[in-house]
Amino acid sequence: xxxxxxxxxxxxxxxxxxxxxxxxxxxxxxxxxxxxxxxxxxxxxxxxxxxxxxxxxxxxxxxxxxxxxxxxxxxxxxxxxxxxxxxxxxxxxxxxxxxxxxxxxxxxxxxxxxxxxxxxxxxxxxxxxxxxxxxxxxxxxxxxxxxxxxxxxxxxxxxxxxxxxxxxxxxxxxxxxxxxxxxxxxxxxxxxxxxxxxxxxxxxxxxxxxxxxxxxxxxxxxxxxxxxxxxxxxxxxxxxxxxxxxxxxxxxxxxxxxxxxxxxxxxxxxxxxxxxxxxxxxxxxxxxxxxxxxxxxxxxxxxxxxxxxxxxxxxxxxxxxxxxxxxxxxxxxxxxxxxxxxxxxxxxxxxxxxxxxxxxxxxxxxxxxxxxxxxxxxxxxxxxxxxxxxxxxxxxxxxxxxxxxxxxxxxxxxxxxxxxxxxxxxxxxxxxxxxxxxxxxxxxxxxxxxxxxxxxxxxxxxxxxxxxxxxxxxxxxxxxxxxxxxxxxxxxxxxxxxxxxxxxxxxxxxxxxxxxxxxxxxxxxxxxxxxxxxxxxxxxxxxxxxxxxxxxxxxxx
Numbered sequence: 233x234x235x236x237x238x239x240x241x242x243x244x245x246x247x248x249x250x251x252x253x254x255x256x257x258x259x260x261x262x263x264x265x266x267x268x269x270x271x272x273x274x275x276x277x278x279x280x281x282x283x284x285x286x287x288x289x290x291x292x293x294x295x296x297x298x299x300x301x302x303x304x305x306x307x308x309x310x311x312x313x314x315x316x317x318x319x320x321x322x323x324x325x326x327x328x329x330x331x332x333x334x335x336x337x338x339x340x341x342x343x344x345x346x347x348x349x350x351x352x353x354x355x356x357x358x359x360x361x362x363x364x365x366x367x368x369x370x371x372x373x374x375x376x377x378x379x380x381x382x383x384x385x386x387x388x389x390x391x392x393x394x395x396x397x398x399x400x401x402x403x404x405x406x407x408x409x410x411x412x413x414x415x416x417x418x419x420x421x422x423x424x425x426x427x428x429x430x431x432x433x434x435x436x437x438x439x440x441x442x443x444x445x446x447x448x449x450x451x452x453x454x455x456x457x458x459x460x461x462x463x464x465x466x467x468x469x470x471x472x473x474x475x476x477x478x479x480x481x482x483x484x485x486x487x488x489x490x491x492x493x494x495x496x497x498x499x500x501x502x503x504x505x506x507x508x509x510x511x512x513x514x515x516x517x518x519x520x521x522x523x524x525x526x527x528x529x530x531x532x533x534x535x536x537x538x539x540x541x542x543x544x545x546x547x548x549x550x551x552x553x554x555x556x557x558x559x560x561x562x563x564x565x566x567x568x569x570x571x572x573x574x575x576x577x578x579x580x581x582x583x584x585x586x587x588x589x590x591x592x593x594x595x596x597x598x599x600x601x602x603x604x605x606x607x608x609x610x611x612x613x614x615x616x617x618x619x620x621x622x623x624x625x626x627x628x629x630x631x632x633x634x635x636x637x638x639x640x641x642x643x644x645x646x647x648x649x650x651x652x653x654x655x656x657x658x659x660x661x662x663x664x665x666x667x668x669x670x671x672x673x674x675x676x677x678x679x680x681x682x683x684x685x686x687x688x689x690x691x692x693x694x695x696x697x698x699x700x701x702x703x704x705x706x707x708x709x710x711x712x713x714x715x716x717x718x719x720x721x722x723x724x725x726x727x728x729x730x731x732x733x734x735x736x737x738x739x740x741x742x743x744x745x746x747x748x749x750x751x752x753x754x755x756x757x758x759x760x761x762x763x764x765x766x767x768x769x770x771x772x773x774x775x776x777x778x779x780x781x782x783x784x785x786x787x788x789x
Contacts, residue, residue: 238579238599240554240617243327244354244364246271251368251452253285253400254428257319258372260287261309263301263336264326278620279401288312301332305339313345319433320348320376322368327356348433350375360577362451362529362555365399369428370455376436379463390422391490393469394442396457397449398429403532403616404630405429408448411632412473415483418497421490428452440464444489448472448631450531451555474535475543476507476636501633507640511543519647523757525550525591527574527582527600528615530558532630534565536595536614539639541569549589550574552582579603590757593647598622609757610646743777762787 241247245262249271252260269289275281290301290308309323323340337351350371354364395412398405406429413423424442425435439460446469447457457468467489473482480498487494524546526536530553540546552574553562559575566573574585583603586594594604594611598619604611613622614630629635740748744763751759759780766783767775 241361247361247364248368250399257432259318260322324352373456378437392424392442394445395426397453407629408631411629475539520545523591524593527552527596532615
């Protein structure tokens, strides 16, 4: 456990809450002090749920430590059972309560409640949130799945599948389930149980009735799927359908296990979508080869790298994840792109990697969104942890063919809008687009011109009369800073800010920084790297405007 400003994962009991909150008829009694009851906000504020999570806290205080805190736990458990009447109960301790070793498992067993009670042993100082969710789901499945359940003849002879892994507070899990259920229906496959999301203990008892399982989120469901395979002999679909190509592979894998024909779906629905069309279009050449840095949970990061390279034509220059349980999978994926895998839960390491690589697009979590915004790099969120804006009220899946369209929009728009921002910056001195002017679409009078001031030109050809062309971008004259962009990416900012990545590589002068910011954002990183390399090779301690011009001339040969 590490004290930090930001964290990619909470302690494992937060993962247990995600499973309990996702299900119906399950209650979680958590032995925890007052300070550990913050998790309610995650579901009611960030995920915008209409009800509190089904969690009862013992909320012992410092003065209670001299008394019998075990009695507090048993009292809380009895009251929770009487009030909520759950079909099953989870019991465990938070990271703080773990230190006093009250043994919630033994205390709950001694109470002999008339429902299944699943004791969670979650080592808070060795494991984290995703592992806690996976362990909780596994313990629920192992306890509640009917051992005698076997696949039975279904109505109409249609095969049955379980969809496993979606939880509360998951990144677009609700919409992914809708999309995958729709795809299965088109294939002629019925859904037996979706779990944990929306499932009850009675539903988990029916898991063995399915012909096969779909492991939609390996971080949550992989352990449970392997147990179901050993216990019931059920095969598992492991392909994660993120991106157009992966969705086609997913459909083919499901069809093979279900014994149905995938051609009808692949030849109709599988041929639709904007991403494949755009990838074949002339428009895509504007963004081909863009350098992208990817970081998130392993499932979404690996899938994003595949989509970025194979479907959008980007170049993957960085790939990483924060959940170490899947480090081997991520390292294998990183080898495909010739990059070094970054496996860390320290956001400062991620920030340093982004600064060093200077990508043109960042695909990451909410924390990478903050990092990229500060570094003026376009960013799209692809993975938890996320904030409230990534729980939209609209339908917005990440998986399936419709999910591929969402990815197309989400990833391409920051680059395209960045181009628009840069155009506004280029023409900031134009009388129509000047900061001192009113909005160009309103019929407001132009500001009066000072006597003797040259008349502003309507179009600038890329150079200024008083300074030679830099060759690094349109040489718009220095103007007053524009208002900060309201979006995640401010490509038009003109106020230089210190860049920590410059430490030890020569300080940039304010004039050089301002000139650098006039270069289009999609080549600005390359111009910065080339200039710093030129300065280092020539032993220059400071990077001035002349250094920038000299570096441009050197690399233009």
